[in-house]
Amino acid sequence: MDWREDGVLLAVRRHGESAAIIEVFTESHGRHAGVVRGGAGRRLGPVLQPGAQLDLAWRARLEDQLGSFTVEPLRSRAGALMGAPLGLAGLSSVCALLAHALPERAAYPALYHESRTLLDLIPATDAWPLAYLRWEVALLSTMGFALDLTRCAVAGASDGLAYVSPRTGRAVSTQGARGYEDKLLPLPPCLLGEGDATNAEIATGLRVTGHFLHREIGPQRPGQPFPPARQRLLDRLARSAG
């Protein structure tokens, strides 16, 4: 059994003295784990940082074995972000959420391309937090829970949308929410593709997606804590918004 493809490195764990078990996200094989001989050593250690784009060759005797990878670095993304706390928090959150949310060995080609585009954007532009918010919406949709923000769940109107129902993920207008405002999640205009998308607004949007990520993915991963990297990103984004 073998295949060769490039992919994004999501997580690394030391295995024994010099090997590492890595998790990668590829277009055709989804989230896939394997051993890298020498992965914790001096030569490969700097290469195997989360977010790196790698050329991967996987080999195992049987399909359901863990198998081993040989890796070649294509692009390091973390290196450019070492001095950028917000960018580093974004990269960590993307990798940790993918490692946490995706089932093993199930392909999600569209999400793979969106993730790769986002990871390339993070070191390239300060406007990446909005792309990150949209990526979380896409992640939710891929995991089977799409937000419906097209019209009010109560009145059916498509304008004046200001809240999201924490139960259904559907938008609610100001009029439809009357009397229930404190039970609903605020819907920032940037989630509707409108407005300036300030970091404060994006942080509000991330509270909406975070609610559903916790609710939809948490029960599927019993015993596994929700990645704290996402909360650290949210804290940093809220702080940068003042």
Place this chain on the structure above:
Amino acid sequence: MTTGPDRSIEDLIALMARLPGLGPRSARRAVLHLMRSRGQLMGPLAEAMGDVARSVRDCVTCGNVTTADECAICTDPRRATGLICVVEDVGDLWAMERSGAFGGRYHVLGGTLSALDDVGPEDLGLPRLADRVARDGVTEVILALNATVDGMTTAHYISDMLAGRVTVSSLAQGVPVGGELDYLDDGTIGAAFRARRGI
């Protein structure tokens, strides 16, 4: 039917094989060597290991390993009290000491914030570091953490935590002594380029 060493010797080999750098075969050779030099090596080694095992603990101030309540670095009056170098583990502290480049005191975290392993600020004793900074008149905290995603995430977290209370600096990143550009990864070259300075 084959007969190997006695049970207790087999147990010793099995324990030795769990040490870094040793496997079952090399542990067998090491144990054989120890048994051949019982008087000169095995006895003193067992005695020294017993002594250390009975008294080893973490320094109450910095987290270094020591056989007293406070380590030799924390009790050395010649070391600067206003400088604290934050390292990930004791191996890093020893590496810094080998270099002889630092004359202050240390703070050993025992790990880094980790998205994967759910290691949080309390697990790393960061509130203890904040207490030291407030209590000991510290003027500068130097973050000597590994240049990895987890290491730098931890560095930024500590920097935020101590912002406005003390000067926080971190080690430079770039081309290592004896390093050849052709063999460096692109992240290191990028970091070195951004941190270039006039000569």
